[in-house]
Amino acid sequence: MKLFLPKQHGAWAMLIIPFWLGVIKGGFIWQHIPFFIGWLLLYLATYPMLLLFKRKKISFYTTWTLLYMIPSLLFLLFPLLERPSIIYFGLLMLPFFMINAFYTSKNQDRAFMNDLSAVFAFSIAGLASSYLTNGEINFETIVFTFLTSVLFFVGCTFYVKTMIREKKNNQFKWISWIYHIILVFSCFSFGVWIVALAFIPSLLRAIVFYGRSLSPKQIGIYEIINSAIFFTISAIQIGLLT
Structure with missing residues (x-):
């Protein structure tokens, strides 16, 4: 089965760079490994999830959302158990996801505000990865x-x-x-x-x-x-x- 992957290649840099800059700033602990795997899978899950707002191929996009989302949540349990308050960073990302969902539903995926929203969401991950180490920002x-x-x-x-x-x-x-x-x-x-x-x-x-x-x-x-x-x-x- 061929993986269903995002087409926005530039997003991979946004996925990686802020997260690992945060690790460098806060200091590495082993929970960062499952945290990053979960973060990667969460990104992969949001791609088909956002496409659901186009109201096309619902079954296909739902399947891929679940295939990525379920293991993502399992891996994200590791940082959550280590630092339960890290969930607040996920809540901070929600408004930006809603903005992305709005532009996706309007078939305006390339709108500048949509891109800007994604930038902020990905950059918050850098704060979360740094916070995981000692609970400080x-x-x-x-x-x-x-x-x-x-x-x-x-x-x-x-x-x-x-x-x-x-x-x-x-x-x-x-x-x-x-x-x-x-x-x-x-x-x-x-x-x-x-x-x-x-x-x-x-x-x-x-x-x-x-x-x-x-x-x-x-x-x-x-x-x-x-x-x-x-x-x-x-x-x-x-x-x-x-």
């Missing part, structure tokens, strides 16, 4: 796991749209460029120069690649590289803080 955790993830993936959203859906929209191009420029210079001005370095590749690719005839596959490959650079530099920054 401090200012540094919020800034260097949650906020940096949000800012990075919002930039990715702008960039991808300028390369595909909005590639002929000159106004959107300038919004993307200005966003990336302000992001880098703001980090320098606040003295977090390592974070600024993590955002520089995003700025360069937003400007240099714009207007080039890159296939979706090429765009995806470059985004994997960019995401790996961001994760590595961000992990170094977090390591210096701990």
Whole structure:
């Protein structure tokens, strides 16, 4: 049986990066392994679950939702038993899921607000994975796991749209460029120069690649590289803080 997998390849980076940045910030414990497996399966379950709101192929999507959701909940019991209050992070994600469900029901899956909602939901996972270790969330955790993830993936959203859906929209191009420029210079001005370095590749690719005839596959490959650079530099920054 062929697995039913999400088609949004960029979401895999959002699934992985915030979570493991949170692990680095909070410190690793063995429960992070089943937590991540459960988080992965939960993401896989939400894909067919959201498609149910299109009111088509109900039986098919329900089956795949359950096939992913049931083992997901079993794996998520491990972090829940270790830190019961971690459930609040799941509740924080619910409004964003509802926004995604709304846009899916309207067949507007690629709407910017829908993408933004997903960014926030995935980034909350970084807070949860950090919180699991010692039951604490401090200012540094919020800034260097949650906020940096949000800012990075919002930039990715702008960039991808300028390369595909909005590639002929000159106004959107300038919004993307200005966003990336302000992001880098703001980090320098606040003295977090390592974070600024993590955002520089995003700025360069937003400007240099714009207007080039890159296939979706090429765009995806470059985004994997960019995401790996961001994760590595961000992990170094977090390591210096701990």
